[in-house]
Amino acid sequence: MVKRENFFRFESRTFALSFVLMTFVQNIVSLFLGGEKCLCCSRRTLRIPLCKSCLPKLDSLGFKETCSVCGRELISEIGICSHCRENPALQSLDGAFSLHCYQLWKKSLLFAWKLEDKRSLSPYFAALFHRKLKSLEKETGLALAVVPVPPRKGKIRERGWDQIDELCFYLRKGWNVKILPLLERLTHTQQKKLDRIQRIEGISSSYRLRKEKWLRRKFPHLPEAVVLADDVLTTGSTIEACARELKKLGIKRVFSITLFIVD
Ligand SMILES: [Zn+2]
Ligand SMILES: [Zn+2]
Known part of the structure; x- marks a missing residue:
């Protein structure tokens, strides 16, 4: 299983930096708009519709x-x-x-x-x-x-x-x-x-x-x-x-x- 932060090992450093900035802004916007709901367990989340505990489930094909x-x-x-x-x-x-x-x-x-x-x-x-x-x-x-x-x-x-x-x-x-x-x-x-x-x-x-x-x-x-x-x-x-x-x-x-x- 892979932790959420390890999903984004972008090879391009400049892109990685712009991605961090972009997600920061999106998180703030999402906070004001009420956020999202985890599609797997219904917990409240920010920006993406998967919570921290359910996201690693994406990593395993099963x-x-x-x-x-x-x-x-x-x-x-x-x-x-x-x-x-x-x-x-x-x-x-x-x-x-x-x-x-x-x-x-x-x-x-x-x-x-x-x-x-x-x-x-x-x-x-x-x-x-x-x-x-x-x-x-x-x-x-x-x-x-x-x-x-x-x-x-x-x-x-x-x-x-x-x-x-x-x-x-x-x-x-x-x-x-x-x-x-x-x-x-x-x-x-x-x-x-x-x-x-x-x-x-x-x-x-x-x-x-x-x-x-x-x-x-x-x-x-x-x-x-x-x-x-x-x-x-x-x-x-x-x-x-x-x-x-x-x-x-x-x-x-x-x-x-x-x-x-x-x-
Ligand atoms: Zn969840
Ligand atoms: Zn077949």
């Missing part, structure tokens, strides 16, 4: 054995879970990892972050993501850049932020992680047009690589391996669609880290 394909918890299965045996959706991916199961108070946590704009949770999620990224780098011996799963077009303009974009902001600023925005999400019209062609080919996707000319100019040297970042893994179709696109670019190994996985 899975003993996980599926080697999708990262779900294995309950009496060996090696590969029944989901992946019955419906092998993740074919382009070289490994999926999730940090938490999507159950009980953790469900409320994702809801609070994503739909109630509790952005104070972002650096905590980024810290957990970063820790998993480092352990994956150690395990594979590869330097891993992060590719964000892109938001719906216009989301940042409408809502003011996107959770994966913010996660990547902390990864880049706090730990100097290389972020490669290689993918884009299709609009409904683009998707409809493509669907007709893709239906004939038997595939459909809402994601595609950004324009090749732009990609080659912006990222002349692409890494051998990347990690897709998303908040929740459900059927795996989003991650699979993104991984399939990335492999078209010649990236040899594509992993994914999601914060939550739905059983």
